[in-house]
Amino acid sequence: MAVTTPPAMELLEERERRSGTSSIWRDTLGNLVRQRNAIVGGAVLIFFIFTAVFADVIATHPPNQVLIGVEGAKKLAPPCIHAFGCPETQPEYYFGIDGNVRDVFSRVVHGTRISLRIGFVTVGFAIIIGGFIGALAGYAGGKLDNFLMRIMDVLLAFPSLLLAIAIVTVLGSGLVNAQLAIGVVAIPIYARIMRGTVISIRERDFVTASRALGESSFGLLVRRIIPNALTPMIVQGTLGIAAAVLEVAALSFLGLGTQPPDAEWGSMIGIARNTMFAAPHLVLFPGLALALTVLAFNLLGDGLRDALDPRLNR
Amino acid sequence: MTRFIIRRVLLSIPVLIGIVFLVFALARIIPGDPCSAALGERANPETCEQYAIEHGLDKAIVPGVFRVDGQIEVRLAEVPATLIDNQFVIYLQDIAAGEFGVSSKFGLPVTELLIQRLPTTVELTLYALTFAIIVGITLGVISAYRRNSAADVGTMLIANLGVSTPVFVLGLLLAYFFAITLNGTVFELPPSGRASAGADIPELVEVWGLEDLSGPLRVIVDFLSNIYTFNAIVRLDGVLLADTVRHMILPALALGTIPLAIIARMTRSSLLDELGLDYVRTARAKGLSDRPVVMKHAFRNAILPVVTIIGLQFGGLFGGAVLTETIFNLAGVGRAVTEAIGARDYAVIQGFTLVIAMGFVLVNLLVDVSYAYLDPRIRLT
Numbered sequence: 085m086a087v088t089t090p091p092a093m094e095l096l097e098e099r100e101r102r103s104g105t106s107s108i109w110r111d112t113l114g115n116l117v118r119q120r121n122a123i124v125g126g127a128v129l130i131f132f133i134f135t136a137v138f139a140d141v142i143a144t145h146p147p148n149q150v151l152i153g154v155e156g157a158k159k160l161a162p163p164c165i166h167a168f169g170c171p172e173t174q175p176e177y178y179f180g181i182d183g184n185v186r187d188v189f190s191r192v193v194h195g196t197r198i199s200l201r202i203g204f205v206t207v208g209f210a211i212i213i214g215g216f217i218g219a220l221a222g223y224a225g226g227k228l229d230n231f232l233m234r235i236m237d238v239l240l241a242f243p244s245l246l247l248a249i250a251i252v253t254v255l256g257s258g259l260v261n262a263q264l265a266i267g268v269v270a271i272p273i274y275a276r277i278m279r280g281t282v283i284s285i286r287e288r289d290f291v292t293a294s295r296a297l298g299e300s301s302f303g304l305l306v307r308r309i310i311p312n313a314l315t316p317m318i319v320q321g322t323l324g325i326a327a328a329v330l331e332v333a334a335l336s337f338l339g340l341g342t343q344p345p346d347a348e349w350g351s352m353i354g355i356a357r358n359t360m361f362a363a364p365h366l367v368l369f370p371g372l373a374l375a376l377t378v379l380a381f382n383l384l385g386d387g388l389r390d391a392l393d394p395r396l397n398r
Numbered sequence: 399m400t401r402f403i404i405r406r407v408l409l410s411i412p413v414l415i416g417i418v419f420l421v422f423a424l425a426r427i428i429p430g431d432p433c434s435a436a437l438g439e440r441a442n443p444e445t446c447e448q449y450a451i452e453h454g455l456d457k458a459i460v461p462g463v464f465r466v467d468g469q470i471e472v473r474l475a476e477v478p479a480t481l482i483d484n485q486f487v488i489y490l491q492d493i494a495a496g497e498f499g500v501s502s503k504f505g506l507p508v509t510e511l512l513i514q515r516l517p518t519t520v521e522l523t524l525y526a527l528t529f530a531i532i533v534g535i536t537l538g539v540i541s542a543y544r545r546n547s548a549a550d551v552g553t554m555l556i557a558n559l560g561v562s563t564p565v566f567v568l569g570l571l572l573a574y575f576f577a578i579t580l581n582g583t584v585f586e587l588p589p590s591g592r593a594s595a596g597a598d599i600p601e602l603v604e605v606w607g608l609e610d611l612s613g614p615l616r617v618i619v620d621f622l623s624n625i626y627t628f629n630a631i632v633r634l635d636g637v638l639l640a641d642t643v644r645h646m647i648l649p650a651l652a653l654g655t656i657p658l659a660i661i662a663r664m665t666r667s668s669l670l671d672e673l674g675l676d677y678v679r680t681a682r683a684k685g686l687s688d689r690p691v692v693m694k695h696a697f698r699n700a701i702l703p704v705v706t707i708i709g710l711q712f713g714g715l716f717g718g719a720v721l722t723e724t725i726f727n728l729a730g731v732g733r734a735v736t737e738a739i740g741a742r743d744y745a746v747i748q749g750f751t752l753v754i755a756m757g758f759v760l761v762n763l764l765v766d767v768s769y770a771y772l773d774p775r776i777r778l779t
Contacts, residue, residue: 121558238416241762243753245717246735248423250751253739330564334721336564338736353566357725364574371567379562 115391122387128380136196143190146179147347150322151185159185160363179369182352183359184345188366189345192373198259199377202332203325205265210270210328211321215313217271218278223286223305233279236272244269245334252340259332259348262341268330269326277320281313315392322385326378333374349374402770410759422489425460425748427470432742433504456577458484473657493752499745503738508749511734513617516753517624518592519730522722523715525646526654531708536660538665538704543692553662557773560659565718569652569725576648587648590727593626593641605633649726653718657711664707665700672696702773709765 116122135142151157156175158162163180164170179188221232239247244266251265282305285291291308299308333350335341337357342348344355349370356366420770432455433709441449450456458464461484462477492499506514541553573589580586593599602623603616611619622628627646627655631641672678673696681691720732731750738746 201626204726234412234416237413238420241413241417241759242420242751243713243716243758245720246732246754249720249736249739250747252425254428256429326562331717333564334717336568337564338724350564352564353570357570360570360574361578364571365577367567367570367574371564371571374567375559375563378564379558382558382562 085218087149111317111391113391116387119387119390121383122391125380125383125385128376129384132196132200132377132380135193136200139194139197143187143193144176145187145190147186147194148345149186149190151181151187155266157181157187159183160359160366162363162365180363180365182356182366183363188352188369191352192349192369194347195349195352195370195373196377198342198346199329199333199374202263202348203329203377203381206267206328206332207270207321207324209267210266210324211274211317212267213267214271214274215278215310215317218275218280219282219305219310219313221275222279222282223301223309225283229279232275236275239269240272241282242269247334248331249338249340252335257340257343259336259342259346262332262335263328265335266328267368269331270328273320273324277316278313281316282309285309285312319385319389319392320383322388326381326385329374329381330378399770403767406763406766410763413759414756417759418490418493418752419486421748421751421755422486424751425744426465426485428739428742428744428747432744447545454485457488460484460486461615489703490746498752501738501743501746503741503743504709504734508745509617511746512731512749512753513620514624515729515731515734515750516749517621517626518728519716519723519732521592521627522627522646522649522653522719522728522730523648526715526718527657527708527711529650530654530657530661530711534661535665535704536587537658538662539669539692541662541666541698542669542673543688545637550666552699554666557659557662560655561663563655565652565656566720566725568655569722571727572648572652572698588645589648592645592728593638593710594645597638597641599638600633601624602629602632649722649728652725653715653722656714656718657708660707660711661704665704669696672700702769705768705772706765709762709768712761716754716758 145151148304154175157177158181160183161177161181164174164177166172166176170176177187177189179192182191184186211235217232217236220231242250248262248269250270252261255261255264257356273389291304294304294308332341333348333353336348336350337354339351339354342351344351353367353374356363357368420575431441431446432453433449434441437445437449447456458476458480459470461480462473462475464471464473464476471635496509498512501511504511537553537557541550544550557640576585576587577589588594602619603611606619608616608619626642629635630642669692673692675696678691678696681695716732719730720736722728723730723733724736731754734746735754737743738750740773
């Protein structure tokens, strides 16, 4: 049976929208465009997404190809770019060659795919589970709320990387498990945001009206309450992606995440650690890529937060 | 104030119980056999059975739950019989007695290992945090005071970059720059360790003639003795102090940069909020010059959120410490835990994780209390 929104309901919601949050998305977009930081963050991000999508075209070699016997490809060779004074007689390797005689540029380019996916998947997982727990706790209230939130407190009481390391140990090393671990560790943040929003919205007029019109608890939660909690979740989620990319890279750096030979920035840096003093470019380029990606998400997240903050609407 | 503290302490008890249980449970479900990890080549069915009995691993984990040949088995019928006689209860009794067991990897009692390892991490964290707080707050104040100036834009750019650069990338690059690029100059810094090889670091119990000391006091003295900076200062040993500081600069820079950036940003935005308020305008209107208005009036109110954010940094600092200790070859708790996990060293994993999480809860408690101290409105609600 199709559920239609009763006219009275629409009116109420419309009024609610006009009084407090007039066309929030249009305002947000307008504010966002005025934020220099957000523009820079967004631009860098689009650049990385572009790189990830066209990685096969941009990369000069397959990421795992060993270039033994290929002309000019020497183990740990520094970058060679003709425009920067590298002799024309040598073939170009933009970011140099790694310890297994692979092209670092191609590996960094392909690493974009893994890192972006890590960010979205991990935070997506944490938002869905955390959002569900928070909505349940906030809506049910009472003992269930208390119980769920105490569990969240316990999870928050651990330094996140330590808990993630412990979880990966239980599950076994690997990219999927590392993402799962970082996701689990992030759950309490989203659960708290969702719970807070649900509690503040639950008693608002449009929800009461909806309830009076016979909407089920589930319908109220899904159609009336959750959409209103999305804004803070999106802001936190954008900043969360930055943290997730960093933390999964840290696990890979320690050897608990992505396993060789997969081209992931954290694991590339972890492997290059021992040859760091002979070949700093092996740390520099994946490190720069990692820092720029995280910076882009941070700038965009900050911009979104400022754009959505009504106090800054001037 | 006292009531506020008592209430806050009581509220952290359920969290502590949860932590104890989670740490216990995680250590039990880590795959792999603790016996073969501990005994190595000497592991065979007989010695392992003996090992299991000695370490109580043949008992139920919690009432009715057993681990047989690495698999978790639930036997509901045995719940009443194992209500008291299970590993969790024994574990609780041990903790209450301050008994964390013996490390199978390091061959030392966990308490002793903690006395060796924790000072390194505490020292590193304190250096990093001191650096982050002093530089972060200074930059934040300058940034807010000279809003939209080149200094402000530059500071915020560095803050944004700092908060986005992974500890392990920054650490490795710093090590390369200061140990290799600046090699042979006065700015050269050591890329690993806590003190130069062969540095003379006497134990304080020996220096003070307290070899007979035992119990908690001994633990405290040994702990402080292993904080090299403290050791050097109380013995007025300038050489060791200079050596330790030189070794700590790079790890502290690597670990402190993210908190520094966060503190600078928070100080700036908080101070800007205050500077826009009426009382600041009043202060200015009655003819006060800029400096007292900013430093005496606005800054005191702006510092509250900064204190909270400093408290929130400890979790990240610890995670960063694991990485920093790995990069700079420091034998601290972070590295001990990762090594213990690799070796299935239950005693160390449990003991260390527990102590770290409890320390974390304690720090949060202190932050809350200091918050109440700084803002009277909080303790009254």
